[in-house]
Amino acid sequence: MSLxxxxxxxxxxxxxxxxxxQTENKSDMNASEMIRLADAGDKKASRYIxxxxxxxxxxxxxYALAVRYFSLxxxxxDITSQYHLGKLYESGLGVKRDYKEAMRLYMKNASRIDxxxxxxxxxxxxxxxxxxxxxxxxxxxxxxxxxxxxxxxR
Numbered sequence: 001m002s003l004x005x006x007x008x009x010x011x012x013x014x015x016x017x018x019x020x021x022q023t024e025n026k027s028d029m030n031a032s033e034m035i036r037l038a039d040a041g042d043k044k045a046s047r048y049i050x051x052x053x054x055x056x057x058x059x060x061x062x063y064a065l066a067v068r069y070f071s072l073x074x075x076x077x078d079i080t081s082q083y084h085l086g087k088l089y090e091s092g093l094g095v096k097r098d099y100k101e102a103m104r105l106y107m108k109n110a111s112r113i114d115x116x117x118x119x120x121x122x123x124x125x126x127x128x129x130x131x132x133x134x135x136x137x138x139x140x141x142x143x144x145x146x147x148x149x150x151x152x153x154r
Contacts, residue, residue: 034048034049035049038069038072039072041076043072043073043076043077043078043081044078046069046070046072046073046076046078046081047069047070047073047078047080047081047084049065049069050065050066050067050068050069050070050072050073050081050084050085051066051084053065053066053069054066054070054084054088062094063088063093063094063095064094064095065094066084066088066093066094067085067088067094067095069081070082070084070085070088071085073085074105074108079109079112079115079116079117079120082105082106082108082109082120083105083106083109083117083119083120083123085105086101086102086103086105086106086109086120086123087102087123089101089102089105090102090123090127090132098133099127099132099133099134100133100134101133102123102127102132102133103124103127103132103133103134106120106123106124106127107124110124116151117151118148118149118151118152119148121144121145121147121148121151122144122145122148124144125140125141125142125143125144125145125147125148126141128140128141128144129141
């Protein structure tokens with residue numbers, strides 16, 4: 001792993017990125033340890049490794065690996081992973097473009113109304129407005145956009 005990648009991960013960990021790793025000494029954690037935690041079931045580690053690969057933070061962007069780690073996060077019901085994975089399916093980065101799968105992930109996320117983000121609600125509205133993966137329905141799009149607006153005001 002590159003030194004920059006390790007430094008980034010250490011910085012992320014210092015700010016609580018791997019707080020779910022309760023038995024690990026965060027200050028000594030390196031990239032390979034973070035990946036091991038993600039592979040072992042740590043949903044926060046899965047999310048952050050996914051973001052690192054999606055955005056190319058200290059590593060070359062690798063959407064396929066981002067999909068892998070966001071999928072692990074989704075399996076563990078991590079709403080941030082669900083949103084990012086939905087965006088990758090919607091854009092066809094790292095996976096075959098699949099608007100229905102993107103919508104499924106966004107709707108799974110939206111079912112957690114106390115934790116759903118405005119971005120997720122807007123993404124659902126966009127899919128309805130454009131008829132992507134669902135029949136075009138401007139009334140449903142408007143409803144989801146209104147929910148997104150309310151979520152932004154919280």
